[in-house]
Amino acid sequence: MPKYLRARAPHDDSEARKIRRLSGARHAPADWIERARIITLSWDGLAVPAIAAKTGRHENTVRRWLHRFNAAGLDGLGNQPGPGRKRRVTEAQRSAIIAMARSLLPGQLARDATGELSAGDERGPAQWTLDTLAQAARAGGIQVQRSQVRRILLAEKVRWRRTRSWATSTDPEFALKGPASWSSTPPRRPAPR
Numbered sequence: 001m002p003k004y005l006r007a008r009a010p011h012d013d014s015e016a017r018k019i020r021r022l023s024g025a026r027h028a029p030a031d032w033i034e035r036a037r038i039i040t041l042s043w044d045g046l047a048v049p050a051i052a053a054k055t056g057r058h059e060n061t062v063r064r065w066l067h068r069f070n071a072a073g074l075d076g077l078g079n080q081p082g083p084g085r086k087r088r089v090t091e092a093q094r095s096a097i098i099a100m101a102r103s104l105l106p107g108q109l110a111r112d113a114t115g116e117l118s119a120g121d122e123r124g125p126a127q128w129t130l131d132t133l134a135q136a137a138r139a140g141g142i143q144v145q146r147s148q149v150r151r152i153l154l155a156e157k158v159r160w161r162r163t164r165s166w167a168t169s170t171d172p173e174f175a176l177k178g179p180a181s182w183s184s185t186p187p188r189r190p191a192p193r
Contacts, residue, residue, distance in 0.1 A: 007042035008070045035065045035077040093142045101158050128160045
């Protein structure tokens, strides 16, 4: 007679409560909810084919999660690290690079209380570029290249370039552009069909 695969009994009431709460959760990762549901259905007495039919998964998938739970408990329901090279830049280092890109620059001009423009460090960069960010990160002990900084900032939708803004001058001889500067350019005509 074949041996039926079932989830092992919970070690204590705490483990049973956690798994039952996870199986009915609405604000947890969907894969964890599904795997906890497989375990609770097994505890409720259903066999592998019935669990597979109820959850809409293949029987081998149900068996895999029952085996993982029996071997490692609640921790066995998580995803294992996949193949491939591990990240060279840790999450803490990524966060430091992003914070650096959002910070004020030491060489950026700012008006002081008297209205004069001055920079905190005149030799520092006036705006963040990929090169200055990579150089500042390396100075901070993070081994990162320019292309890695670009990928990190693009993934987080952080701008590393400042947009140019139009400013007015305090110079009394500053001449504003008048309507004649743009009206002298003839309008573009639509292309013939």
